[in-house]
Amino acid sequence: VAGAVAVIFALVMAWDVLRRDPGTKDMQRIGGMIFQGAMAFLKRQYSTIGYLSLVTAAIIGAVLGGLASPLELKLLGITRAGLGTLTAIAFLAGAFCSAIAGFIGMYIAVKANQRCASAAQRSLREAITVALRGGAVSGFLIVALSLIGVWAIFYAYGGSNNPGIAPHLIVGFAFGASFVALFAQLGGGIYTKAADMGADLVGKVEAGIPEDDPRNAAVIADLVGDNVGDCAGRGADLFESTAAENIGAMILGITIYAVAKKEGLPHPEYWVLFPLVVRAFGIFASMFGIISVRGREKENPMNALNRGYYLAILLSVAGMLLTTQVMLHSMWLFWAGMVGIVASVGIVYLTQYYTEPRFRPVKEIAQASRTGPATNIVKGVAVGFETTLGTTVVIGAALLLSYWLGSKSGLEGGHVFGTAVATMGMLMTAPYILAMDTFGPITDNANGINEMAGAGPEVRRITDRLDAVGNTTKALTKGYAMVSAGLAAFLLFQAYIDRVNLLRPDNLLTAVNIARVEVFVGAMIGVMLVFLFSSLAIRAVGNTAEKIIEEVRRQFKSNPGIMAGTALPDYGKVVDLTAKAGLKQMVAPGLLAVGVPIAVGVIFNRINGYDAAMSVAALLMVGTIGGIMMASFMNNGGGAWDNAKKMIEDNQLKDEQGNVIGKKTPTHAAAVVGDTVGDPFKDTAGPSLHVLIKLLATITLVLSPLFI
Numbered sequence: 001v002a003g004a005v006a007v008i009f010a011l012v013m014a015w016d017v018l019r020r021d022p023g024t025k026d027m028q029r030i031g032g033m034i035f036q037g038a039m040a041f042l043k044r045q046y047s048t049i050g051y052l053s054l055v056t057a058a059i060i061g062a063v064l065g066g067l068a069s070p071l072e073l074k075l076l077g078i079t080r081a082g083l084g085t086l087t088a089i090a091f092l093a094g095a096f097c098s099a100i101a102g103f104i105g106m107y108i109a110v111k112a113n114q115r116c117a118s119a120a121q122r123s124l125r126e127a128i129t130v131a132l133r134g135g136a137v138s139g140f141l142i143v144a145l146s147l148i149g150v151w152a153i154f155y156a157y158g159g160s161n162n163p164g165i166a167p168h169l170i171v172g173f174a175f176g177a178s179f180v181a182l183f184a185q186l187g188g189g190i191y192t193k194a195a196d197m198g199a200d201l202v203g204k205v206e207a208g209i210p211e212d213d214p215r216n217a218a219v220i221a222d223l224v225g226d227n228v229g230d231c232a233g234r235g236a237d238l239f240e241s242t243a244a245e246n247i248g249a250m251i252l253g254i255t256i257y258a259v260a261k262k263e264g265l266p267h268p269e270y271w272v273l274f275p276l277v278v279r280a281f282g283i284f285a286s287m288f289g290i291i292s293v294r295g296r297e298k299e300n301p302m303n304a305l306n307r308g309y310y311l312a313i314l315l316s317v318a319g320m321l322l323t324t325q326v327m328l329h330s331m332w333l334f335w336a337g338m339v340g341i342v343a344s345v346g347i348v349y350l351t352q353y354y355t356e357p358r359f360r361p362v363k364e365i366a367q368a369s370r371t372g373p374a375t376n377i378v379k380g381v382a383v384g385f386e387t388t389l390g391t392t393v394v395i396g397a398a399l400l401l402s403y404w405l406g407s408k409s410g411l412e413g414g415h416v417f418g419t420a421v422a423t424m425g426m427l428m429t430a431p432y433i434l435a436m437d438t439f440g441p442i443t444d445n446a447n448g449i450n451e452m453a454g455a456g457p458e459v460r461r462i463t464d465r466l467d468a469v470g471n472t473t474k475a476l477t478k479g480y481a482m483v484s485a486g487l488a489a490f491l492l493f494q495a496y497i498d499r500v501n502l503l504r505p506d507n508l509l510t511a512v513n514i515a516r517v518e519v520f521v522g523a524m525i526g527v528m529l530v531f532l533f534s535s536l537a538i539r540a541v542g543n544t545a546e547k548i549i550e551e552v553r554r555q556f557k558s559n560p561g562i563m564a565g566t567a568l569p570d571y572g573k574v575v576d577l578t579a580k581a582g583l584k585q586m587v588a589p590g591l592l593a594v595g596v597p598i599a600v601g602v603i604f605n606r607i608n609g610y611d612a613a614m615s616v617a618a619l620l621m622v623g624t625i626g627g628i629m630m631a632s633f634m635n636n637g638g639g640a641w642d643n644a645k646k647m648i649e650d651n652q653l654k655d656e657q658g659n660v661i662g663k664k665t666p667t668h669a670a671a672v673v674g675d676t677v678g679d680p681f682k683d684t685a686g687p688s689l690h691v692l693i694k695l696l697a698t699i700t701l702v703l704s705p706l707f708i
Contacts, residue, residue: 002280003151006144006431009287013133013140018111020130023118026453030220031114034445037224037575038106042232044583045187046099049180053095056179056594060172060702061088067705072503076165087172087702090153094176094243097149101142101239102184106232108137109438113227113445117453120446120462127446127466128295128304135438136290139431142235143283146242149173151276154250163269164257167250168499174247175698177240181233182691183590186537188233189684191582192225193541195574196683197676198548204672207556207563208664212448215562217555217569218548221578223448226441229683230474234481237691238434241481242279242427244694245488248701249275249420251495255413270327271417275424277327278337281319282428285312289432301469302356305436309348309429316341316428324421336405336418340425343398343483344433350390351479354383355472355639357647361386365644366653366671370661373673376644380674384637384681391479391632395486398422402487416494423487426480437477440470468646475639478682481690482631489624492697496620499701500613503708512617518604522615526623526696529596530630533589533692534685540585541680547581548574593692597699601707612707620700624693631689638682645671 022028065084073080112134119126153173159166199218203209212219253271260268289312295304320341324334354361361383368379399419406418443466450463500509513519551574561567600619605612647653648668653661661667700707 002283003144003148006140006147006283006287010137010140010144013290014108014137017108017115017130017134017137020115021118023114023449024453027114027117027449030449030452031110033220033571034113034223034227035110037220038110038227040575041191041224041228041579041582042103042106044579045184045228046102048583049099049183052183053092053176053179057088057091057176060091061085063703064705069503069705069708071505072705075502076168077162086157086169090157090170090172091176091179093149093153094173094240095180097145098177098180098184098236098239101145102232102236104138104141104235106227106235108134109231109442110227112442114449116442116446117449117463120450120466121459124301124462124465125295127462128293128301131439131442131446131466132290132293132305132435134442135435136431138231138235138438139434140283140287142239142434143242143431146239146246147276147279147283150243150246163272164254164261167247167254167272168502170247171251171698171701174240174244175702177243178691178695178698179594181236181240182593182688182695183586184236185233185688185691186590186684187582187586188225188229189537189688190540190544190585191578192229193679193683194544194548194582195221195225195578196679197541197545198552198574200672200676202549202552202556205669210451210663212451214452215565215569217552217562217571218574219448219452220571221548221574223445224575225578226444230441231438234437234477234687235434237481237687238430240691240694241484241488242430244698245423245427245484245491246275246279248488248492248495248697249424251498252413252417252420252491255498256411256417259412267327274323274327275420278320278323278424279427281323282316283431285315285319286429286431286435288312288315289429290435301466302352302472305439305469305473309432309436312429312432313341313345316425319428320425330409330411332405332409333414333418333421336402336421337425339398339402339405340422340487341428343394343422343487344426344429344480346394347479347483348476350387350394351476351636351639352472354387354636355475355643357468357643357652361640362643362647365640365674366647369644369648369667369670369674372666373670376641376670376674377677380637380641380644380678383640384633387636388629388632391482391628395483395628398487399490419487419494420491423484423491426484426487433477433480436473440474443467443470464646464650468643468650471639471642471646475635475682478631478635478687478690481687482628482635485690485693486628489628489693489697492694492701493617493621493624496617496697496700496704499704500708503704504613509613509617512614512621514618516611516614518610518612518615519618522600522604523618523622525596525600526619526621527626529593529619529623530626530689530692533593534630534634534689536589536592537685537688538680540589541684544578544581544585547577551577589688593695594699597696598703598706601700601703605707613704616700616707620696623696627689627693631686634681634686634689638678638686641674641678642682645675
């Protein structure tokens with residue numbers, strides 16, 4: 001019901017956005033170019049991902065069908081061929097839904113861009129409404145697709161008759177979602193940041209022209225990139241987050257389900273179904289939050305978004321209380337859920353502190369720009385490293401508290417289930433958070449469209465304000481995804497342990513012994529994977545950006561009429577070049593992420609005396625910790641660099657005499673360099689690490705028979 005209501009709500013929001021004024025003919029022309037570029041890239045990208053998914057599904061089906069143990073088949077009540085086939089189908093279903101989620105996120109955002117640009121010519125308030133409701137369409141459709149998808153495959157795989165077995169059969173759905181999300185986030189992230197770097201370095205620094213100036217051949221590719229990276233990529237990312245964490249929580253609920261069934265308690269299946277129900281209440285809470293947002297002309301637009309978020313949080317608390325009391329009959333588990341909700345609020349404030357211009361970190365980076373790009377970069381790196389403290393405190397405190405509260409419930413397995421309830425509590429506001437995330441690229445594109453269409457300085461000032469807020473909302477979503485990945489990592493790690501113990505009941509895995517050599521090496525490989533993956537992702541952006549820079553320089557040199565404003569650059573050439581390079585460069589880091597955990601498990605399983613399952617557990621655990629820290633550094637450091645540049649462009653930086661230090665100054669040039677360093681951090685490697693963390697968990701869950 002909640003999924004259906006969410007779809008209807010999203011359609012109403014879409015109607016409200018699409019009925020608004022699409023703007024002048026120039027705006028519509030520019031919007032059309034962005035739409036065509038984004039659709040062309042996504043068709044190429046998802047064709048490539050589709051082939052990879054089909055091959056992977058066939059391999060998974062063959063491996064699981066061939067290696068499944070007789071005990072596992074007996075427990076699941078299925079044949080070898082049945083297990084392989086069902087897992088492969090679940091993988092393809094998750095992959096398909098993840099791809100659809102990415103398309104939805106991009107399509108609606110592109111349609112909202114020019115309408116937001118048009119609304120900004122009338123009022124800030126209307127522009128906020130259009131951008132947030134445009135974001136809400138993708139947010140609610142993606143979350144609804146996740147909820148309906150998990151619910152449908154759960155019941156299709158026998159959930160109504162065997163709720164204690166079905167979650168084990170549907171883990172392939174989560175793996176498929178993670179698999180597609182990783183390539184979507186990588187491909188989109190490489191595209192968007194390579195185009196952004198090329199446009200900024202040649203346009204702003206070398207040619208001295210404004211951001212999104214129509215004379216810049218890379219500007220359309222830059223605007224397309226905002227959609228394929230920040231909308232399509234993030235849509236697939238959060239779809240797989242909600243799906244994987246949902247299934248992991250259901251697997252953990254099986255332990256309590258078995259106890260409740262054995263003791264004859266009423267409705268034991270509630271422990272497995274709880275994650276689905278509590279997320280449904282989150283959809284309703286977020287719905288009212290979106291409707292309540294009303295901007296004011298003179299205030300910071302972030303305040304309006306925060307008010308809607310607070311309402312969504314309050315309603316989520318009420319939904320958590322009702323669900324835990326009716327289904328679980330435990331106040332202790334309600335408080336565990338509250339821990340997750342409070343953690344989501346905490347990370348919002350933490351991210352705002354590190355990425356908003358009104359706070360110390362961004363101001364420090366802007367001030368450092370006065371002495372050149374080197375000091376700007378040093379200060380930005382320092383701020384990024386500093387953010388790991390707050391991230392660790394939020395995730396660590398949430399896990400410790402929810403684990404303790406779960407143990408106080410007195411239930412067998414309650415301590416671990418407490419962390420699952422906390423994770424579900426955090427995910428309750430996912431539709432609102434995703435709406436705020438898509439708000440960012442919508443306002444960024446609106447800003448670019450107004451610049452290219454020649455809108456006046458007053459209109460540009462409105463969209464500049466919205467763009468700066470959009471940078472913060474995008475950073476908020478990354479922080480939210482990172483912390484939810486941290487909570488979910490522990491949840492999914494426990495699910496992996498449960499699955500290993502299901503497969504080898506005579507040799508239970510109760511602890512991971514780091515003193516064992518294969519376990520130590522597995523842990524070391526896990527951390528190495530994070531660094532090598534990040535290196536490949538950032539190098540991919542750099543390689544692609546080099547080609548774009550060379551092409552933009554070539555066009556400026558070969559056609560002087562471009563700078564004179566008498567000739568248009570060849571936008572299509574840069575769009576096509578970026579798309580081809582982005583798709584080529586995404587393959588290596590993606591295959592690395594999939595291949596390393598499998599290789600570690602298979603190799604150690606063939607060496608006598610080594611515990612391969614424990615080694616993979618160490619890779620999963622330590623790799624996750626390293627990934628969270630690295631993602632915190634990259635996401636927040638990159639966001640701070642970006643808004644330090646925006647702070648200077650908005651004339652907020654002054655010298656000791658009170659004189660404004662703005663655009664076309666050495667300080668601004670230094671800030672642009674810092675921003676380009678942070679671009680692949682915050683929009684390519686950082687977000688892709690969120691997916692990597694959950695991919696490690698889902699791939700080990702699905703392929704655990706290989707390690708035993």
